[in-house]
Amino acid sequence: MGAGDYKNDLFLIFRGTTEANNKADWLTDARIGICLSKTGLPVHIGFNHTFNSMLPDIRQFITQAKAGGYVHCVGHSLGGAVASLAADWVSKNTPHIAKLYTFGAPRVGTEEFVKSTTSSINDVHMRRVYHRTDPVPMVALYPFMQAPYSSTGHHYLDSNEPLSTGAAHSMIKYTRSVKGKTWDQLSAMPEQPYTIEVAIEQWLKSKSPVDSSSATFWRWVDAALIYVIKKISMGAVLALQGSIIGAVTLADKLAYLLAKGIELADHISDWVELLMRKIMQALHMKAAASKKELTRDLIRSVLIRLTDKANSDARNAIRHIR
Numbered sequence: 001m002g003a004g005d006y007k008n009d010l011f012l013i014f015r016g017t018t019e020a021n022n023k024a025d026w027l028t029d030a031r032i033g034i035c036l037s038k039t040g041l042p043v044h045i046g047f048n049h050t051f052n053s054m055l056p057d058i059r060q061f062i063t064q065a066k067a068g069g070y071v072h073c074v075g076h077s078l079g080g081a082v083a084s085l086a087a088d089w090v091s092k093n094t095p096h097i098a099k100l101y102t103f104g105a106p107r108v109g110t111e112e113f114v115k116s117t118t119s120s121i122n123d124v125h126m127r128r129v130y131h132r133t134d135p136v137p138m139v140a141l142y143p144f145m146q147a148p149y150s151s152t153g154h155h156y157l158d159s160n161e162p163l164s165t166g167a168a169h170s171m172i173k174y175t176r177s178v179k180g181k182t183w184d185q186l187s188a189m190p191e192q193p194y195t196i197e198v199a200i201e202q203w204l205k206s207k208s209p210v211d212s213s214s215a216t217f218w219r220w221v222d223a224a225l226i227y228v229i230k231k232i233s234m235g236a237v238l239a240l241q242g243s244i245i246g247a248v249t250l251a252d253k254l255a256y257l258l259a260k261g262i263e264l265a266d267h268i269s270d271w272v273e274l275l276m277r278k279i280m281q282a283l284h285m286k287a288a289a290s291k292k293e294l295t296r297d298l299i300r301s302v303l304i305r306l307t308d309k310a311n312s313d314a315r316n317a318i319r320h321i322r
Helices: 020-030 045-065 078-093 111-121 171-178 197-205 215-232 234-242 247-262 266-282 296-319
Strands: 010-014 034-036 042-044 071-076 098-103 126-131 154-157
Touching: 010 045, 010 078, 034 045, 042 045, 042 111, 045 078, 071 078, 078 098, 078 111, 098 111, 126 171, 154 171, 197 215, 197 266, 215 247, 215 266, 247 266, 247 296, 266 296
Parallel strands: 010 071, 071 098, 098 126, 126 154
Antiparallel strands: 034 042
């Protein structure tokens, strides 16, 4: 329960990943697949499992509190992912208005989830805070996305710590970055135009070297992957985001779609080739000499290595959480 100006409000505060409980949270973070949430939306299976285990206590707490104000859902790291699911559930299953605040949270659901939860909670009640070089908000990779769906509510914080150290994920670092600042002040540092198609095309065509140790690379490659999949087929995007798939078959499905793109007209296959070359260069892999070499098996192997690298950086950050 809150106090003062918040005396009628409820607060649901979720911790981040720890090494307690026989590292159960590590198992949750590793279970990257899609299932339906309690509100019927496609979400990360591991985060959903964690939220479901807490739901009976959450429901009891809200019912017994008998408060008439907002329900503030707050979390850092894994806690931010669970807070996102909690806010979505509260907004659709209780008379309360939910407010969501996440810090360094990973991606929770697909575009369908992001759109739905943004609509039910309202983007003016959603605050997503993340450091530029924090690797955790960069996972899981597409088709997972970050809420809110609109640009409102995303608070980008500059950070200089190397991506590989995971230091930017520290709760202490987040506390220092936001202390004494308003929400408007937290958005002072602009992002690059990752959602602008012309900018994505320029990045794909660019001869500038890329490396997976760069935080910028991960934002560009995620935007480029979405762009190329949409080039292949909007139907493929909807099928990918809406299907109930396991952790192993996600890479298979993406590889299948991209391999199909290679077989299409040059104005589509060229984009697939450019994307794969960028990823292979960033991972220090020998680039395919031609489109013919970009087989489904090779594409799948590249995507798995890309996912493993992203998850490795995120796990390293979580390992040093404090």
